[in-house]
Amino acid sequence: MLNPLVKQVDPNMYRYDEFDAQFVSERVEQFAGQVARRLSGELTEDQFKPLRLMNGLYLQLHAYMLRIAVPYGTLSSRQMRKLAHITRTYDKDFGHFTTRTNLQLNWIKLVDVPAILRELADVEMHCIQTSGNCVRNVTADQFAGATDEEIEDPRPLAEIIRQWSSLHPEFVFLARKFKIAVGACEKDRAAMLYHDMAVQIVKNAEGRIGYKVMAGGGMGRTPYIAHVMREFVEREDILAYLEAVLRVYNQDSRRDNIHKQRIKILINTIGPEEMRKRVAREFDEIKRAGTLQLPQDELDRITAYFAPPKFETGLSDEMPEAGADFANWVSTNVSKHRAPGYAIATITLKTPGQVPGDATSAQMDTIADLMDQFSVGEVRVTHEQNLVLPHVRKKDLPAIYAKLKELDFAAPNAGLITDIIACPGLDYCDLANARSIPIAQSIAKKFENLSRQQNIGELKIKISGCINACGHHHAGHIGILGVDKKGVEFYQLVLGGSGAEDASIGEIMGPGFGEHEIADAVERVVNVYLAQRKDGERFLDTYRRLGMAPFKDAAYGKVAA
Amino acid sequence: MLTANRLRDGDVLYRKGSGWVPMLADAEVYPDQASADAALAAATAETLRNEIVAPYLFEVRDVNGKIVPVKEREIIRAAGPTVHPHTGKQAGQINA
Numbered sequence A: 001m002l003n004p005l006v007k008q009v010d011p012n013m014y015r016y017d018e019f020d021a022q023f024v025s026e027r028v029e030q031f032a033g034q035v036a037r038r039l040s041g042e043l044t045e046d047q048f049k050p051l052r053l054m055n056g057l058y059l060q061l062h063a064y065m066l067r068i069a070v071p072y073g074t075l076s077s078r079q080m081r082k083l084a085h086i087t088r089t090y091d092k093d094f095g096h097f098t099t100r101t102n103l104q105l106n107w108i109k110l111v112d113v114p115a116i117l118r119e120l121a122d123v124e125m126h127c128i129q130t131s132g133n134c135v136r137n138v139t140a141d142q143f144a145g146a147t148d149e150e151i152e153d154p155r156p157l158a159e160i161i162r163q164w165s166s167l168h169p170e171f172v173f174l175a176r177k178f179k180i181a182v183g184a185c186e187k188d189r190a191a192m193l194y195h196d197m198a199v200q201i202v203k204n205a206e207g208r209i210g211y212k213v214m215a216g217g218g219m220g221r222t223p224y225i226a227h228v229m230r231e232f233v234e235r236e237d238i239l240a241y242l243e244a245v246l247r248v249y250n251q252d253s254r255r256d257n258i259h260k261q262r263i264k265i266l267i268n269t270i271g272p273e274e275m276r277k278r279v280a281r282e283f284d285e286i287k288r289a290g291t292l293q294l295p296q297d298e299l300d301r302i303t304a305y306f307a308p309p310k311f312e313t314g315l316s317d318e319m320p321e322a323g324a325d326f327a328n329w330v331s332t333n334v335s336k337h338r339a340p341g342y343a344i345a346t347i348t349l350k351t352p353g354q355v356p357g358d359a360t361s362a363q364m365d366t367i368a369d370l371m372d373q374f375s376v377g378e379v380r381v382t383h384e385q386n387l388v389l390p391h392v393r394k395k396d397l398p399a400i401y402a403k404l405k406e407l408d409f410a411a412p413n414a415g416l417i418t419d420i421i422a423c424p425g426l427d428y429c430d431l432a433n434a435r436s437i438p439i440a441q442s443i444a445k446k447f448e449n450l451s452r453q454q455n456i457g458e459l460k461i462k463i464s465g466c467i468n469a470c471g472h473h474h475a476g477h478i479g480i481l482g483v484d485k486k487g488v489e490f491y492q493l494v495l496g497g498s499g500a501e502d503a504s505i506g507e508i509m510g511p512g513f514g515e516h517e518i519a520d521a522v523e524r525v526v527n528v529y530l531a532q533r534k535d536g537e538r539f540l541d542t543y544r545r546l547g548m549a550p551f552k553d554a555a556y557g558k559v560a561a
Numbered sequence B: 001m002l003t004a005n006r007l008r009d010g011d012v013l014y015r016k017g018s019g020w021v022p023m024l025a026d027a028e029v030y031p032d033q034a035s036a037d038a039a040l041a042a043a044t045a046e047t048l049r050n051e052i053v054a055p056y057l058f059e060v061r062d063v064n065g066k067i068v069p070v071k072e073r074e075i076i077r078a079a080g081p082t083v084h085p086h087t088g089k090q091a092g093q094i095n096a
Helices: A017-038 A043-054 A077-090 A110-122 A156-165 A234-252 A263-270 A270-289 A296-305 A324-333 A361-374 A394-407 A436-445 A450-456 A520-531 A538-545 A549-555 B033-049 B074-081
Strands: A057-059 A064-068 A074-076 A094-099 A104-110 A180-183 A197-203 A209-215 A227-234 A335-336 A342-348 A359-360 A378-381 A387-393 A461-464 A476-484 A488-495 B001-004 B012-016 B019-021 B053-058 B060-063 B066-069
Touching: A017 A043, A043 A057, A043 A335, A074 A077, A077 A094, A077 A104, A077 A361, A077 A378, A077 B053, A104 A110, A104 A296, A156 A197, A156 A234, A156 A296, A197 A234, A209 A234, A227 A234, A234 A263, A234 A270, A234 A296, A263 A296, A263 A324, A263 B012, A296 A538, A324 A342, A324 A450, A342 A394, A359 A361, A361 A378, A361 A387, A361 A394, A361 A488, A387 A394, A394 B074, A436 A461, A450 A520, A488 A520, A488 A538, A520 A538, A520 A549, A538 A549, B001 B033, B012 B074, B033 B053, B033 B066, B066 B074
Parallel strands: A180 A197, A461 A476
Antiparallel strands: A057 A064, A064 A104, A074 A378, A094 A104, A094 A359, A197 A209, A209 A227, A335 A342, A342 A387, A378 A387, A476 A488, B001 B012, B001 B053, B012 B019, B060 B066
């Protein structure tokens, strides 16, 4: 419900045109019909399962789970309020923001899903392509349009990719799911190199803007870092090039073995050079046909939706003073904005003890109010399970911080050891082998002391409850993988991963630790870093310099740490 | 023991006799593989009635007179998320 003191603001973001609205509306009614036919028995479960998955509906450990798409992580306040309403009305009053920047609701009833989808369609949202072997929700740098580091806002391209790939007739039944991320600067906040395909907006030697395309990254059972497919693709050719990559994948991928169906396996089997050749041949054919060019006027039309807000001029660029707690929060959670007097504020949903990524309907409503009051009605969902207010005046930061404190979302820990990614794990997920969330909570509580966190500095812990790696453990500076040993949960440590521009795959340390041992093992690993780091080294830097041995010795208690 | 989900709301159910109950403590323990397999076969045939989905068997053991699943997965499924004790069957909630 809209706070009467707050005027709802419509941010600059993509709006459905007539085609989009009709498409989503028809899709909702189509699925409503499928649900009715399933309930009446006209459809069997085997027939219905792929249909519900195409609409983001899973059957999980306790009930149905609905995954709601948040394209490139951008939400308006109107949409946030609708999510709060749905969470309150149809679920148990809390939702979970995921590492794919979606929102998952864990207690959904099948009979309610048509009504929920109609409510989502009212605010231009849906659950299409949040599951199944198709191109999934496109993700993007959460600072898009706000950071001065980028060449241009990557979200128009993300929206164009979304439109191109939504129900693309060739790519509805891929061998496996296909995830795309976009960014526009050297700094990688979107784990781009761990995606099936990533597009980075770049400038060539002549200063012309185009796209660098990478492919073959991924987590899961067999992690890989993406290879560069082409250093520079011209603007008008980007869809043709992406289509060429997907077409080669669709034609040449293994469909006979579920563990070998992702594009990362294809590229690393035939080699990146051979993949580049095959893609180049396909690209040439598409170009010759001349059927898939991205016209500049269409790019301009989509870009206009994302025009930057009218930033006030003449604002002071000084950071206001509002006490030590506020200063701590600013030091970690506030980032440089492109406009003088403005800032980007990260809301970590990670106060030690909280479930990473969870928010209640009341918290969502209050954040929607903050969006309207202070951030042109807009928020971003990050793959690190946080939220970002992209355009806030520096002078408003103390008021925002005060409100976040009331919400218990004011932890000054963005990028620190308690800013932990965790998948839902065995508490919710049908695929999980072990719980993730309680491990995140116990580690966060162990390192709760702020000065200790600040002393440790940047350290990204990422926890997955199974080898599918939704918690990105391969990319954690310290990754943790939950495994099942005869019905008992154990946790393997994985060190040295990174999901940033210096991407690397973590190395497994050895045998796992018990549920009540893992936080202490992490502490011993961190103590090695603190004892052996050189000036300016992050945990990751020290690990890369020293290798696994000293950390392993300490973790298993061979040396005191 | 035998479990499934109710089709219309996804709620976790447990087999008792020829019907279903929401709580594990009220459900039937099959003493041997043959009786468990027979129960699963009956439940699988029942899925054609479109009331339950995804039936499967899981192991339990007797701990001081209380029936407890062997695997953590089934303990959590029977109770609810360990991180949200106010939800799930541990809080007396049925998802119907």
